[in-house]
Amino acid sequence: MTDTSERVTVSMTDGVADVRLNRPEKRNALDPAMFAALVAAGERLKREPGVRAVVLSGEGPDFCAGLDFAAFQAMRDGQRLSALAELPLSEGPAQAAGQRAAHVWSELPVPVVAAVRGNALGGGLQIALGADIRIVAPDARLSVFEVAWGLVPDMTGTQLLPELVGRDVAKELTLTARIVSGDEAARIGLATRTDPDPLSAALALAADMARHSPHAVRAAKRLLDLAGRTDLASGFAEEQKEIGALIGSPNQAEAVAARFEKREPRFTDL
Incomplete structure (x- = not known):
């Protein structure tokens, strides 16, 4: 072959x-x-x-x-x-x-x-x-x-x-x-x-x-792929699960710092 x-x-x-x-x-x-x-x-x-x-x-x-x-x-x-x-x-x-x-x-x-x-x-x-x-x-x-x-x-x-x-x-x-x-x-x-x-x-x-936080991008894709394929209660619960994992995480903190400092962010890959 x-x-x-x-x-x-x-x-x-x-x-x-x-x-x-x-x-x-x-x-x-x-x-x-x-x-x-x-x-x-x-x-x-x-x-x-x-x-x-x-x-x-x-x-x-x-x-x-x-x-x-x-x-x-x-x-x-x-x-x-x-x-x-x-x-x-x-x-x-x-x-x-x-x-x-x-x-x-x-x-x-x-x-x-x-x-x-x-x-x-x-x-x-x-x-x-x-x-x-x-x-x-x-x-x-x-x-x-x-x-x-x-x-x-x-x-x-x-x-x-x-x-x-x-x-x-x-x-x-x-x-x-x-x-x-x-x-x-x-x-x-x-x-x-x-x-x-x-x-x-x-x-x-x-x-x-690819310029954005890889953790946020992956989480957003997961959530959007659920839309219409699961019930609203489950989808809303998944939103809270993802946002809870992102808030305060190293890449989320870097996103905030980079925007306030007007520079390109330096994210860590998975």
Whole structure:
């Protein structure tokens, strides 16, 4: 099997992990090696204490055009190539290789920003849905494309898409497989916003997030991810738990001191 380290590259600058799907000659299409590499990169970043934000993008002109054509050819014979991906055991809700390749980005404790240009189709779009924020090029092409291949989204998309765009729009996109531009994606909530240079914008946004207390940023992400997924009493209780842990902590004291002294803060990583 192809060395999965070649499929996804990870570099780090000032607490920002720059993660790139690295198969530009195939429009970053998903094969077993790509699935394995995405999961491995995400799992590695979960354990990196110096990571404060992540930017997820694709090398070349596309984010990810979806499944490799070989996967569709194999499906005609009832085979599922993604099952060949060699992955460690997982205790999380996502178990299938494709689900884990998308969901692992949701599981990171730090903010993840997807930078999307070119095609983000099918499985490629579902990987972008795993990010907290999506910055897309105005002329990017996004689609829940699976029905065009006689399939359904099976990489977490059916569960995450309605939360972003509403159940009715999610059904319209999924049942037609129509391609939307980056501009339309931003209008309907599929993308956070557009930018002519989404990678530069995503890196700048991630750097801005990385300037703040890593403990506060992680706590805020945890709380926001609870919204709508737990009852209000539990959510309010979690707010008090997090604020209680932050008040008076070294990084919180440093945030206050830096603002009063009009200087850049010097935070301690986890």
